[in-house]
Amino acid sequence: MDPDDHVCLCFRVSLRKVRTFLNREDPPVASRLADCLGAGTGCQWCVPFLRKLHAMKQAGETIDLPISPESYAARRATYRQTGTRSETTSGDDDLLE
Numbered sequence: 498m499d500p501d502d503h504v505c506l507c508f509r510v511s512l513r514k515v516r517t518f519l520n521r522e523d524p525p526v527a528s529r530l531a532d533c534l535g536a537g538t539g540c541q542w543c544v545p546f547l548r549k550l551h552a553m554k555q556a557g558e559t560i561d562l563p564i565s566p567e568s569y570a571a572r573r574a575t576y577r578q579t580g581t582r583s584e585t586t587s588g589d590d591d592l593l594e
């Protein structure tokens with residue numbers, strides 16, 4: 498993902514905004530990312546990814562998601578249609594490990 502790509506598509510919260518919030522606020526729990534423009538408080542799709550980004554910050558790792566914005570948005574569209582996260586595609590689990 499590029500910095501200006503959106504992690505939370507509901508509220509158009511970019512990876513850059515999430516990084517800045519994590520680095521500035523250093524929230525003790527991932528749920529505090531909701532204070533970053535409401536990230537994660539809509540359809541809930543991005544919540545596991547926000548948790549992953551928070552964990553990366555806590556571990557001192559580079560805060561990033563190795564996925565194209567197109568693929569990310571397509572997976573969210575499936576999630577919104579089916580209400581479930583894909584377990585058969587190589588997808589979400591790879592990103593969340």
Ligand code: FES
Nearest residue numbers: 505506507539540
């Ligand atoms: S994509 Fe973040 S709450 Fe919907």
